[in-house]
Amino acid sequence: MIGDGKDGEIYKVADDKVVKYFFKEETHQRELEAMQIGQTSSIMPRLYEFGDNYIVMEFVKGISLARHMKRQGQIDEDMTKKILFVLDEFKRLGFTRWDTEVRHMLMNEEGEFKVIDHKRAFTSDSPVPTKLFKGMKKFGLTGEFLEHVKNLNPELHYAWKKLK
Ligand SMILES: Nc1ncnc2c1ncn2[C@@H]1O[C@H](COP(=O)(O)OP(=O)(O)O)[C@@H](O)[C@H]1O
Ligand SMILES: [Mg+2]
Structure with missing residues (x-):
């Protein structure tokens, strides 16, 4: 685990990827929508995969x-x-x-x-x-x-x- 906040837990799953698990479906949906829309921008981590209560995204090293x-x-x-x-x-x-x-x-x-x-x-x-x-x-x-x-x-x- 590399991070845990109020809304989820973040695990490193590869050199360049993390998975964020959400406690609530509503939060998951909201964050997913923003990340999808944000894929045209360099400020948004790459979105690799998502499912029921998780999002796999780019690990930002820094x-x-x-x-x-x-x-x-x-x-x-x-x-x-x-x-x-x-x-x-x-x-x-x-x-x-x-x-x-x-x-x-x-x-x-x-x-x-x-x-x-x-x-x-x-x-x-x-x-x-x-x-x-x-x-x-x-x-x-x-x-x-x-x-x-x-x-x-x-x-x-x-x-x-x-x-x-
Ligand atoms: N894509 C990422 N790359 C690197 N670290 C991350 C990434 N996503 C989350 N983290 C780490 O996990 C912590 C919690 O993530 P965050 O998305 O803020 O969770 P929450 O929604 O619960 O507040 C962050 O402060 C950061 O340290
Ligand atoms: Mg946070």
Whole structure:
């Protein structure tokens, strides 16, 4: 077992694959739908197989954004661009939740973010990434991140400020 959360248990089943077992069918359906729709995006782990209460997906080898912040103690402009790309992809895919948690953003060995745990993609409605901000705040890095956003995408920065 490599992970257990509130909604399931994750086991490594091959070098490059994990299986996620769900406690509830409803959660399974919700996450499966988001993952299927997300297959056109590089931010979504590959979906290999699914059945009654499980999903077999790509194992993302790497560290989470949470761990990255803890190690580096900073978010630079390049990292900000990568985070904004993830949020853009949520929009492009039609998700209504334009947010995720810092522990659910995993950076692989190629330096790309893959996001896991999509059960709330269509059931939450978050135009502003408040969960992400909260995760950054823990490391005192929200201000730094928002400064980069302001430089890279002033319209987005303004929209967040207005909607918050
Ligand atoms: N595809 C994956 N690749 C690598 N680790 C994963 C993967 N999916 C889940 N994990 C690990 O398992 C943990 C729990 O998974 P998650 O999908 O968040 O479960 P839950 O829905 O119960 O919250 C994650 O925090 C992560 O450490
Ligand atoms: Mg989770």
